[in-house]
Amino acid sequence: MLVDVDPQGNLSSWFMKEASQYELADVLQGKCYYEDAVVEIKAIPNLYLIPTFAIGGTLKLYSETKLSDEPFIIQDLVQSMNNDFDHIVLDLSPGLGRLERSALIASDEVISPMTPEVFGLDGLEIFIEELNKLRKNLRSNLIHEKIIINSFDNRIKQHRDILTAATDGKFDVYKIPVDPHFRKAQEAGKAPQLFKIRGRGLKPATAEAFEMLNQDIWS
Numbered sequence: 001m002l003v004d005v006d007p008q009g010n011l012s013s014w015f016m017k018e019a020s021q022y023e024l025a026d027v028l029q030g031k032c033y034y035e036d037a038v039v040e041i042k043a044i045p046n047l048y049l050i051p052t053f054a055i056g057g058t059l060k061l062y063s064e065t066k067l068s069d070e071p072f073i074i075q076d077l078v079q080s081m082n083n084d085f086d087h088i089v090l091d092l093s094p095g096l097g098r099l100e101r102s103a104l105i106a107s108d109e110v111i112s113p114m115t116p117e118v119f120g121l122d123g124l125e126i127f128i129e130e131l132n133k134l135r136k137n138l139r140s141n142l143i144h145e146k147i148i149i150n151s152f153d154n155r156i157k158q159h160r161d162i163l164t165a166a167t168d169g170k171f172d173v174y175k176i177p178v179d180p181h182f183r184k185a186q187e188a189g190k191a192p193q194l195f196k197i198r199g200r201g202l203k204p205a206t207a208e209a210f211e212m213l214n215q216d217i218w219s
């Protein structure tokens, strides 16, 4: 189960070209049951989505107004879905506001994707600090041990330096190479792993990176 907790709704637009009747903000506001908002991603077996649509800005509005009184609302949602799904993935925006905090409270593990830029590393440091505060204040045992460096290019020294810096921080670091397949798969509304351009799939290095990441996350 994928839950689009990013008010920009990028994850949803990857898979859906048109809005459906209900979205995450409706579920959180009690306008429908979560089951009503679930969309089955037919192209990928056993994949489901609770979408967010950026147009209308309902999730953003909700997070800026009503959410402050309900920090555990996403935790409640996750608990109600727990019996029906093996894995629940919450996709967040890069910020660390109320909405992201309430998603972190609801999670067992957080995985940080970043691009190999210096400010990416700065952002990671700030995130780690904030996470420590959150753990302490809420007595949470949230695990944070995996970092994904996306669009990694081994030929670029800065990328290698950032990899070293992240690895030194005692993280398991996963590199995903730049691969034009992502953009094309996105345009086609398909998962990159399943998408073929003239019979060809992902670059072997990208496929290998996905394989490693999947094994480690789901095992």
Ligand SMILES: Nc1ncnc2c1ncn2[C@@H]1O[C@H](COP(=O)(O)OP(=O)(O)OP(=O)(O)O)[C@@H](O)[C@H]1O
Pocket: 006, 010, 092, 093, 094, 113, 150, 151, 152, 176, 177, 178, 179, 180, 181, 182, 183, 184, 186
């Ligand atoms: N490894 C890659 N190689 C090439 N293009 C990529 C790669 N990863 C992502 N992209 C492209 O970059 C764009 C942004 O990717 P994505 O939506 O994963 O970013 P994001 O980290 O979720 O961004 P945000 O932090 O704003 O939510 C997409 O159009 C996607 O197709």
Ligand SMILES: [Mg+2]
Pocket: 006, 010, 011, 091, 092, 093
């Ligand atoms: Mg995103």
